[in-house]
Amino acid sequence: MSVIDPRAGQPASAGPLLDVAALLDAYERVLPDPRLPTQAVVFGTSGHRGSSFDGSFNEAHVLAISQAICDWRRTRGIDGPLFLGIDTHALSEPAFATALPVFTANGVEVRIARSGEFTPTPALSHAILVHNRGRSEGLADGVVLTPSHNPPESGGYKYNLTHGGPADAEATRAIERHANALLAEGCAAVRRMPLAQAMRAANVREHDFIGTYVADLPNVIDFDIIRGSGLRLGVDPLGGAGIHYWQRIANDHRINLAVVNPTIDPTFAFMTLDWDGRIRMDPSSAFAMQGLIAIAKQFDVAFACDTDHDRHGIVAPSTGLLPANHYLAVAIDYLFSQRPQWSADKAIGKTLVSSSLIDRVAALHQRRLVEVPVGFKWFVDGLFDGSLGFAGEESAGATFARRDGSAWTTDKDGITLGLLAAEMTARDGRDPGQRYLDLTAKLGAPLTTRIDAPADAEKKARLARLQPGDIATRELAGEPISAVLDRASGFPAPFGGIKVTAENGWFAARPSGTEDIYKLYAESFIGEAHLARIVSDAQAMVDAALAAGAG
Numbered sequence: 001m002s003v004i005d006p007r008a009g010q011p012a013s014a015g016p017l018l019d020v021a022a023l024l025d026a027y028e029r030v031l032p033d034p035r036l037p038t039q040a041v042v043f044g045t046s047g048h049r050g051s052s053f054d055g056s057f058n059e060a061h062v063l064a065i066s067q068a069i070c071d072w073r074r075t076r077g078i079d080g081p082l083f084l085g086i087d088t089h090a091l092s093e094p095a096f097a098t099a100l101p102v103f104t105a106n107g108v109e110v111r112i113a114r115s116g117e118f119t120p121t122p123a124l125s126h127a128i129l130v131h132n133r134g135r136s137e138g139l140a141d142g143v144v145l146t147p148s149h150n151p152p153e154s155g156g157y158k159y160n161l162t163h164g165g166p167a168d169a170e171a172t173r174a175i176e177r178h179a180n181a182l183l184a185e186g187c188a189a190v191r192r193m194p195l196a197q198a199m200r201a202a203n204v205r206e207h208d209f210i211g212t213y214v215a216d217l218p219n220v221i222d223f224d225i226i227r228g229s230g231l232r233l234g235v236d237p238l239g240g241a242g243i244h245y246w247q248r249i250a251n252d253h254r255i256n257l258a259v260v261n262p263t264i265d266p267t268f269a270f271m272t273l274d275w276d277g278r279i280r281m282d283p284s285s286a287f288a289m290q291g292l293i294a295i296a297k298q299f300d301v302a303f304a305c306d307t308d309h310d311r312h313g314i315v316a317p318s319t320g321l322l323p324a325n326h327y328l329a330v331a332i333d334y335l336f337s338q339r340p341q342w343s344a345d346k347a348i349g350k351t352l353v354s355s356s357l358i359d360r361v362a363a364l365h366q367r368r369l370v371e372v373p374v375g376f377k378w379f380v381d382g383l384f385d386g387s388l389g390f391a392g393e394e395s396a397g398a399t400f401a402r403r404d405g406s407a408w409t410t411d412k413d414g415i416t417l418g419l420l421a422a423e424m425t426a427r428d429g430r431d432p433g434q435r436y437l438d439l440t441a442k443l444g445a446p447l448t449t450r451i452d453a454p455a456d457a458e459k460k461a462r463l464a465r466l467q468p469g470d471i472a473t474r475e476l477a478g479e480p481i482s483a484v485l486d487r488a489s490g491f492p493a494p495f496g497g498i499k500v501t502a503e504n505g506w507f508a509a510r511p512s513g514t515e516d517i518y519k520l521y522a523e524s525f526i527g528e529a530h531l532a533r534i535v536s537d538a539q540a541m542v543d544a545a546l547a548a549g550a551g
Helices: 020-029 059-076 092-105 121-132 169-184 195-200 209-219 223-229 243-253 290-298 324-338 357-364 376-384 414-428 432-443 457-464 528-550
Strands: 047-051 082-086 110-113 141-145 154-160 204-207 233-236 257-259 301-305 312-316 347-351 369-372 388-393 397-400 447-454 483-487 494-502 505-511 517-524
Touching: 020 092, 047 059, 059 092, 059 141, 059 154, 059 169, 082 092, 082 121, 092 110, 092 141, 092 154, 092 195, 121 141, 121 154, 121 209, 121 414, 154 169, 195 204, 209 243, 223 243, 223 414, 233 290, 243 257, 243 414, 290 301, 290 312, 301 414, 312 414, 312 432, 324 347, 324 357, 324 388, 324 397, 324 414, 324 432, 347 357, 347 376, 357 369, 357 432, 369 376, 376 388, 397 414, 414 432, 447 528, 457 494, 457 505, 457 517, 457 528, 494 528, 505 528, 517 528
Parallel strands: 082 110, 082 141, 110 204, 233 257, 233 301, 347 369, 347 388
Antiparallel strands: 047 154, 141 154, 301 312, 388 397, 447 517, 483 494, 494 505, 505 517
16 A cells, blocks of 8 residues: 655645755756666656656756657658747756757747746647648647656656647657667757757747637637636646636636635745655645645635646535546536537547546446547547547546537646536536536446555566466456456557456556556445455555566
8 A cells, every 4th residue: 555654735845845956957967878767768658757866857858859859850741830838847947948949950940938938738739739720731749848747856848749639659759769869979969059049040939828728718618607607716726837827717708716826936835745745736636735625615616737737636615626537527427418519429538547437427428438548648539530529537637629529639638627617516506526426326436546656667667568367366356357458448559557357346557657656546336345455456466466577
């Protein structure tokens, strides 16, 4: 089981905070060695992430990745603008100062936010889709410099393709290989120019990310019903990239929305500590969300987003912070009841480790369910072509179609998921927590848990290679095992882990792509004791399989 740090939920300011000056010094000073797996460029489920302190996210990484993307764009004939955004992590701005001169020196048309404004991931995805709509030439792509919800010392580099979503495995493998080759040569082949010259270059222009995104929101959210209800709404941006978007949304769409914490601080000292005593801007964590939870009763519904605003957290007065799976089920049930313009063949997308309650909601609405491996990139094609009306993952990332059924974003959008909580509450006065209770009264109430267990690189690699034949046990919590899977049932790609199912419960285990942990997911439709037994059996099965693999 995960060991909860005694400081979890306590103010982050009570402990040591990030030394920003030392982090920035290490960004320029430390030279990574790509021969070391921990210092090479590695694209996980959502880009390359690391810290300058340990040589996993440094200036050389950003130089190499940026040049590799320029070269990859040329081989694929991508010659439209590249939208470039940053979040509020301390390493994002210096990474911008490194990446932009590479893009400009390579002749890439770059679009940056006005006045150095931060850019949420969904706003960048939206910008790509809007630019490319109706085009067959001059297609745009984009980069967001963000490590998402990860701790303050982290840096990240996300690349989104012309479909607006995260780069697929083919692109990331090619970019990864080329970037590591450039690193091995000391980045000698990287083209770049001075930052001041790059900022004045003719191929760099400002783009109004915030204005175009906010103006388009009524095409995905019913603001009329929110405005007419007079709901009191609260939002905590958690010091992230959407911090100025929320007030613009409130003003432009005339809704009663209060930004409860307008602070931007690269140490994130205003946060409360996560389960392991670290600072993590995770809106799905009750430990990290204590600030909003403490004042949520002041609002009819409240919500938060992570640092790049691609994840959501919903706090309902009736039940408190909703677990991610609970809100996904509620959002799907609501949308497929309240979007009459969506075609009858619009499907529902979920990840392999999301709640089976979603399967029951899909059956209730007679909708096709598309189950994919972990990683939002697996949803992109279905969102882009309009076959998916909703796509969500267990880690509180989701997006959904416009009200007319066309694509809104092809990456996660925490902003619209928060606003959807306001819309559904305004519809009939039932907040998302009440809706969940009503839904489970009809379909059954699952109990779920996710445990983060320590795992070094070797252990994570063994876990990713597990196959159904490696599980020798035939029972799970006293029930016959009905399936052992190493891939999603509706998608052929292995998900890099294992899933074991029985009639009334299941578990899945997979290595984290960003931290030295493995994630164990479990669900029971019977009760707490059954769930605890699933977890115990799961850990025993995984430990036995990994031990056999080590031998």
